[in-house]
Amino acid sequence: MSLAISDALLAGRRVGLRAKEGVIVELGPNVTPRPEDATLDAAGAIVVPGLINGHTHAAMTLFRGYGDDLPLMQWLEEKIWPVERRLEPEDVYWGTRLACLEMVRTGTVRFWDMYWHPEAAARAVHDAGLRATVAAPLIDVDGRTKAMRAAALSSLDELAGAGERIEAGLAPHAIYTVSEDSLRWIAELAAERGLPVQIHLSETEQEVDDCLAAHRLRPAHYLDRAGLLSPHTVLSHGVWLDESELELIAARGAVLVTNPVANLKLAVGRIFPYPAARAAGIQVGLGTDGPGSNNSLDMFADMKLFALLQKHAARDSAAVDAAETWEIATGRRAPQLGAPRSLELGQPADFLLLRAGAPELSFGELPAALVYAASGAVVQSTVVAGRVLMRDGHVDGAEEVLARALERARHLGLAAPIGFPQNNPALA
Amino acid sequence: MSLAISDALLAGRRVGLRAKEGVIVELGPNVTPRPEDATLDAAGAIVVPGLINGHTHAAMTLFRGYGDDLPLMQWLEEKIWPVERRLEPEDVYWGTRLACLEMVRTGTVRFWDMYWHPEAAARAVHDAGLRATVAAPLIDVDGRTKAMRAAALSSLDELAGAGERIEAGLAPHAIYTVSEDSLRWIAELAAERGLPVQIHLSETEQEVDDCLAAHRLRPAHYLDRAGLLSPHTVLSHGVWLDESELELIAARGAVLVTNPVANLKLAVGRIFPYPAARAAGIQVGLGTDGPGSNNSLDMFADMKLFALLQKHAARDSAAVDAAETWEIATGRRAPQLGAPRSLELGQPADFLLLRAGAPELSFGELPAALVYAASGAVVQSTVVAGRVLMRDGHVDGAEEVLARALERARHLGLAAPIGFPQNNPALA
Known part of the structure; x- marks a missing residue:
């Protein structure tokens, strides 16, 4: 299994990245995806460690x-x-x-x-x-x-x-x-x-x-x-x-x-x-x-x-x-x-792509933007061991996971999921 | 200008809502949109005040x-x-x-x-x-x-x-x-x-x-x-x-x-x-x-x-x-x-639709979900004075607003937007 991403920003540099068997095998300005690679277009997104x-x-x-x-x-x-x-x-x-x-x-x-x-x-x-x-x-x-x-x-x-x-x-x-x-x-x-x-x-x-x-x-x-x-x-x-x-x-x-x-x-x-x-x-x-x-x-x-x-x-x-x-x-x-040491060759391909157009990430120093202005909503794609777990906001099977978790909560007799007995006047 | 929404959850009840000239004019289980209404399909979303x-x-x-x-x-x-x-x-x-x-x-x-x-x-x-x-x-x-x-x-x-x-x-x-x-x-x-x-x-x-x-x-x-x-x-x-x-x-x-x-x-x-x-x-x-x-x-x-x-x-x-x-x-x-007193007839049509399928809102009591589990990312649509300002995550003109704000920041000589001098090793 291999993955190629292109046109990302890593620590201020424009890079592409290839991962193979969970590890970063190429990283630099000119990374050309191979026919066997899955791809992920970063389109100016910021790459950071997870x-x-x-x-x-x-x-x-x-x-x-x-x-x-x-x-x-x-x-x-x-x-x-x-x-x-x-x-x-x-x-x-x-x-x-x-x-x-x-x-x-x-x-x-x-x-x-x-x-x-x-x-x-x-x-x-x-x-x-x-x-x-x-x-x-x-x-x-x-x-x-x-x-x-x-x-x-x-x-x-x-x-x-x-x-x-x-x-x-x-x-x-x-x-x-x-x-x-x-x-x-x-x-x-x-x-x-x-x-x-x-x-x-x-x-x-x-x-x-x-x-x-x-x-x-x-x-x-x-x-x-x-x-x-x-x-x-x-x-x-x-x-x-x-x-x-x-x-x-x-x-x-x-x-x-x-x-x-x-x-x-x-x-x-x-x-x-x-x-x-x-x-x-x-x-x-x-x-x-x-x-x-x-x-x-x-x-x-x-x-x-x-x-x-x-x-x-x-x-x-x-x-x-x-x-x-x-x-x-x-x-x-x-x-x-157990985090990877950094995003570099030979290290695990665990990283995030953050939305290029998020206003919260668009001003000032990146660390301040990440820590003080952003929420998890700036994460666009999540990659672990070279596998894309979320692609542009989409996680495969998300609906099933929520439905099954709700079933289990009901089975345990936990508070009914919302929509049921929510007559709290503060909510209107 | 009038707006009709259907199939929403308000304080635990399934409702529709009509707003006219910025005010709530109908609210209840059976609200039928009229031909002149703009519409917003709530599809099980939760309605809360803004x-x-x-x-x-x-x-x-x-x-x-x-x-x-x-x-x-x-x-x-x-x-x-x-x-x-x-x-x-x-x-x-x-x-x-x-x-x-x-x-x-x-x-x-x-x-x-x-x-x-x-x-x-x-x-x-x-x-x-x-x-x-x-x-x-x-x-x-x-x-x-x-x-x-x-x-x-x-x-x-x-x-x-x-x-x-x-x-x-x-x-x-x-x-x-x-x-x-x-x-x-x-x-x-x-x-x-x-x-x-x-x-x-x-x-x-x-x-x-x-x-x-x-x-x-x-x-x-x-x-x-x-x-x-x-x-x-x-x-x-x-x-x-x-x-x-x-x-x-x-x-x-x-x-x-x-x-x-x-x-x-x-x-x-x-x-x-x-x-x-x-x-x-x-x-x-x-x-x-x-x-x-x-x-x-x-x-x-x-x-x-x-x-x-x-x-x-x-x-x-x-x-x-x-x-x-x-x-x-x-x-x-x-x-x-200056908030509306509540979401009821005659009050300003200012409200939010929250994502029906957000896991953060799907368990336990709604106030706890809103305050402790949610972030602003659960907001799906925002309505002020009966006008839809965000529809299912989309705000008209968002790209222009960000681009112009960035221009103004550059004009003021503020720190360059990210992507520029971000060589902080913590970011890789």
Whole structure:
């Protein structure tokens, strides 16, 4: 399979590009498509790398708008958990397909997923053409240690044949839902099999207080004692980390993924200390978190919010600039999230074409345009591994994906799709 | 001129709608288009009221991405002001046309504009088909009092024939750029002619400190002493208002417009105290602020950020809900911003059709979908005063507007449009 694109703008230069077997094989002013190439006419569109969503629970598209604006524990206990107990693989498959559709449309090419029935999520990612690291949430409170370990192992078996764009991982849910003994077991299993590990860390102040009370250690130190801070660890949130923890994380080479929208929406009370993380030398990525607690998968929106919040928190409009924000959102500041190093020969052919005529992209410096003015709507075409997943706004099979996801939401008894009981007078 | 739409969803009911001379004349399950009607097939699209942008400097689309990430005063002094001195009416006209294009695409039907050459802005609003309150910024520091007053009067003369969708106003820039004497003069002129007044108020802590130092009054009390707090006053920002000021503003019946993106971007250091403003009974609206300091005009993004920030500041995920946020963004919580009361017979035919098949709108409660999941990209068609300004994503003349706005930006010597010197390696 080969693909040729022509007449695109890459970092200010007019270029063509050929991809073969998922990799960029030609790049320059004069690239002539060959008869065997699929083609994609860029017509002055801007080529940029794709976005990397460092933390989500993709299938939760189905839960979107279900119990919003409730306090966190009430949302989980009354809304989410009862439904999750009834989840079937097909729910996860179509929920993840829908998430993939939205990601393709808004320019995400790779994501880190933590959700139930990961084999179904992996199948969805494969069918959608994206890349992902996929893992089941591991929880062993209430003495479910044996069942959890068995489930972890069997999910790895099931993920073994998921295909080359999918990486299997391990995802201990959090330090407060997995025993220290199991954290150690996970660390050993990950080391043994060379697997990445994702975990929620230091999302709430309560988590820090409880960890200190139980272990006399702050969360990152506790995680390190369990052997789980390594260059293969991706930590989500990190809102309440202190300087000593940031230094430790930097020393261990772990990645920190910040999820600004979810942090605000769930009102965790603090803004991710990015300047300190940067000063410590930590690899930082950006995530949307699950569509149940965001509720969008449009990374353009979240990168803008990331930059805005950091300016606000630092009380300095120059605290983080657009180019740096763009690097974070494209995974360039956290190589272990698996982004291509850059758009160059021999690298994976993962990239976006952005609309040439979008007013939001037509003025001033491109990084500022991308971060502050654009939304995902500027993405015209999305290419992953040399395959065109969206061509000029069109994604094959989009209608079926939405219809099937709606069926699964109905099957789960979730709030009726709109058009039903929407008699809110605010809407007229 | 009459318009009929069919097969739409309004607050959960399937309806048709007829508009004549800008007003809704029929609404119900059985609306039959007449031969003279223009038609718009809604095909299951959701009808909602349009959004009201309560504060912007529309023509600053031309300045977008020019000097981003600089500290406020450096941005103004080195970048914005030198260019603004060279501004011609045609710059404002095409900059405002471009802003109108982006607003039409993302669902804004009315906006409050404060910018130079307001007669050119008014012409642009008229030609674009939107509604706006338009005013020149009034500044009389450096003893320019006489010139400022003359300019204010002549801009009112020039705005007199601007058309029925355009309201003229007065816009003293701020308490620190207009003398108390001139504030009084503006208050009297506004009262005499029944004009609305827009002013930036309490945006920065510096403004509060300086006002206290100079007048021994906080900004709202000082403004009130000058006679400028009335039901016709629209205050922008209000970030640093205290409780006594909020009570005073409520008692005077003035409107407060919050601009969360600009406040974060310029790092003013505090979050608008919305719960206190609500408790005081103040009319509250939402604004983007100018595209130079946002840099988007997509009110969907800003309403989400408004709700998120308020949850964060209150440390309560239930602090502001989606339905309330939607009411604020559509002007329903600040009648004096000029939104139609609702979509009903006899009211202005200003509304949006939202894409029936948008995944972001297909799950859960509609207000949550609109506020948390959607972006302006869900807007399919925009109707103002019964006239279709965007039909299924298409706005007549969009290419010309962008081309002319780019010409004006080049003429002003602003940063070259992208595609030129974009050799930032982060972009490859």
